[in-house]
Amino acid sequence: KQEVTQIPAALSVPEGENLVLNCSFTDSAIYNLQWFRQDPGKGLTSLLLIQSSQREQTSGRLNASLDKSSGRSTLYIAASQPGDSATYLCAVTFDRGSTLGRLYFGRGTQLTVWP
Amino acid sequence: DGGITQSPKYLFRKEGQNVTLSCEQNLNHDAMYWYRQDPGQGLRLIYYSQIVNDFQKGDIAEGYSVSREKKESFPLTVTSAQKNPTAFYLCASIPLGGVGNQPQHFGDGTRLSIL
Numbered sequence: 252k253q254e255v256t257q258i259p260a261a262l263s264v265p266e267g268e269n270l271v272l273n274c275s276f277t278d279s280a281i282y283n284l285q286w287f288r289q290d291p292g293k294g295l296t297s298l299l300l301i302q303s304s305q306r307e308q309t310s311g312r313l314n315a316s317l318d319k320s321s322g323r324s325t326l327y328i329a330a331s332q333p334g335d336s337a338t339y340l341c342a343v344t345f346d347r348g349s350t351l352g353r354l355y356f357g358r359g360t361q362l363t364v365w366p
Numbered sequence: 367d368g369g370i371t372q373s374p375k376y377l378f379r380k381e382g383q384n385v386t387l388s389c390e391q392n393l394n395h396d397a398m399y400w401y402r403q404d405p406g407q408g409l410r411l412i413y414y415s416q417i418v419n420d421f422q423k424g425d426i427a428e429g430y431s432v433s434r435e436k437k438e439s440f441p442l443t444v445t446s447a448q449k450n451p452t453a454f455y456l457c458a459s460i461p462l463g464g465v466g467n468q469p470q471h472f473g474d475g476t477r478l479s480i481l
Contacts, residue, residue: 255408285469292477294372294456297469340408342470351416352397352460353424354470358408 253278253345257357264331264364272326272360274341279319282344285354286315286326289338298339299326303346331364338362368393372457372473378481379444379451387442387476389457395471396462398440402426403454403475412455415440416462444478452479 254277264270274284283302287295299308299315301324307316312329328335338361342354370391379385389398397416401409411424415434429448434440440459444451457473 283467287472292454292475294370294472294474295458297471300467300469302467342409351462352470353399353411353414354401354409354458356401356408356410358406 253343253355255341255343255355255357257339257341257360259360260358261361262363264362266331266333266364266366268331268364269327269329270331270362272328272339272341272362274324274326274357276322276324276343276345276355278345279322280346281319282346284315284317284324285342285344286313286324287340287342289340289359295340328362331362333364333366335364336362370457370459370471370473372455372476374476375474377476377478379478380481382446384443384445385478387444387455387457387478389440389442389473390438391440391457391459391471392438393459393471394437394461395459396437397460398434399458399470400424400430400432400440400442401456401458403456409456412442454478 256275285300286298301317314327338359340359341357373388399414400412403409413432415421431443455476458470460470
């Protein structure tokens with residue numbers, strides 16, 4: 252069964268801290284892995300997409316890594332700010348026996364950054 | 367600007383009533399998806415469509431129906447057979463040629479509640 256797991260479920264940190272969100276998946280045959288941000292009551296905003304042939308992607312203070320062999324990805328947020336407070340979702344497009352383009356989602360990490 | 371428009375933002379359903387959620391995209395994307403989001407459960411796939419006049423069931427299709435008469439539009443009907451419809455519904459799209467290297471685009475969602 253193709254599953255995606257995220258830990259921790261919630262994280263609360265003071266402003267300025269560097270932090271790591273974790274994502275694991277059950278099948279190493281993937282097209283890509285995506286990290287999304289979701290604000291309360293809103294849709295999903297794509298943050299980073301890592302293709303299966305890539306090891307990491309960076310955008311500003313965000314860095315996402317991918318280790319297919321171990322079935323893991325991490326999202327690193329540097330110098331966190333209160334505006335980073337949101338739910339972060341990890342999603343995988345599997346390469347084997349699944350609907351083309353369909354995403355499998357983790358349950359998310361709810362991040363709170365306090366001033 | 368191109369994007370996905372979901373309407374209405376909030377919807378209330380009476381007992382025994384069918385309701386329809388709208389999803390329109392002007393991105394010229396081939397594939398469209400409907401996901402359901404419940405608190406603490408992540409997103410689950412309801413239906414998807416890769417081309418006009420074709421659609422397939424996802425993991426939780428019971429009590430839902432869709433149509434794809436135009437490339438731009440993928441409406442979701444929540445029927446009276448869906449006994450627990452209260453959730454946040456998200457529509458997404460992607461060009462089929464971009465499955466490996468492009469992120470999915472999401473609308474802002476529709477929140478459905480029972481009256």
